[in-house]
Amino acid sequence: MTPVPAGTPVDLRSDTVTRPDARMRDAMARAEVADDVLDGDPTMRTLEESVAHRLGTEDALWVPSGSMGNLIALCVHLERGDRFFAPDRAHVLDQEVGTAAWLAGGLPRVLPWSEGPGTPSPSDVTRAVAHGGPYFALRDRLLCLENTHNAAGGTVTTVEQHRRLVGAAHAAGLLVHLDGARLWNAAVALGVSPADLAAGADTVLVCLSKGLGAPVGSVLAGGTAFVREARRVRKMLGGGIRQGGVLAAAGLVALERADRLAEDHHHARLLAAGLAERGWKTGIPQTNIVVLPADDAPHTVSLLARRGILTLPTDVGVRMITHGDVSRRDVLRVIESFPPPV
Structure with missing residues (x-):
C-alpha cells in the first residue's frame, strides 16, 4: 500500500x-468497461466470478458498500415483520442506521456471546427460535453471523463453530446470512480458505475496501436465484452502476493481497x-x-x-x-x- x-x-x-497504490490505480485506469446496468461490465463480472469461486458460491454481486450488501440480503430473505437473530453488538444491529428494521422490515433479536466474544452457541440459536404459535406470532426467518466480529475486537469464529451454528440454524428452519466484511482476516488468522468459513451459509457478504485496500466496494454472494433478486434490490436502493469496471479492477488487485x-x-x-x-x-x-x-x-x-x-x-x-x-x-x-x- x-x-x-x-x-x-x-x-x-x-x-x-x-x-490505492500505483499498481491499483494503473489497473483502474486500464480497466475494460461497459454499462453494468444495461449490458454488464466485463471487469465487474470477472471480479464477481472470482469472489464466488473463492467463497464456494454459485454467483456473486458487487455492491458499493458492506452495509448495502447486508441490507440487500435482509431485504431478500425477510418479509415485513419477520424476526431475525444476530450476535450482540453485531454490525447489522448497531452500525447500519437501523435499516434492517426500517427498510428490510425485520425485527431483531440479540443472541449472547456464549462461545466467546462475538460468537453465540448453537443452543442459543435453538432456544431462541419459536415453533408454532398463532397467526399473529412472529415468524423466525434468519440468522445473521459476523466473522470477524468488529465490536468484539476483531474476534474470529472458527470453522467448527461456524459449521455448528449453521447446522443449528438450518435445523430450526432459519436461513443464514454471514456478514464477512473481514472474512479475509479470519481466514488468514486461522490458516483456512474463505470458503471453509462460508460453508453452508445461504448468503455471504465480503468487503474489498477494508484490509484488502480497495478504495470502494463489497461483494454479496449466494445462489444464482438469490443473486438475480439481489441485483433488482440493489437497483431499488440506488446501487446500480455504469462503468463499474474501474472499481472492479481495484477489487481484483485487492484480492491478490489477502x-x-x-x-x-x-x-x-x-x-x-x-x-x-x-x-x-x-x-x-x-x-x-x-x-x-x-x-x-x-x-x-x-x-x-x-x-x-x-x-x-x-x-x-x-x-x-x-x-x-x-x-x-x-x-x-x-x-x-x-x-x-x-
Missing part, C-alpha cells in the same frame, strides 16, 4: 482509510503488547483490531489526536485498527505516544 510520509498522522481509525493481512495481525499484536507494557489492560488480538478499555475514551482519543495518532472511541474504550498503510515504525510511534492509563 501507499507508505505514510514521515510526520503525518498515523491513522488507526479503520482499515478503510488505506489509499495473504498480507498476516502483517496487519502481527502489527496489532505488537501494538497490544507494547501498550500492555505501558500499563494498559489489553488482550492479544486475534486479527487487526485492538480495543483498549478506557473510562474516558473520548478524552484519550482527543489526547492522541493532538499527538498525531488517530483512533476512535467506542462504548467500551479506544479502538485501533492496523492496515496496509501502517508500518512497524508507525506502530512503535503509537506506543510511545500513548499516555499512561488513568
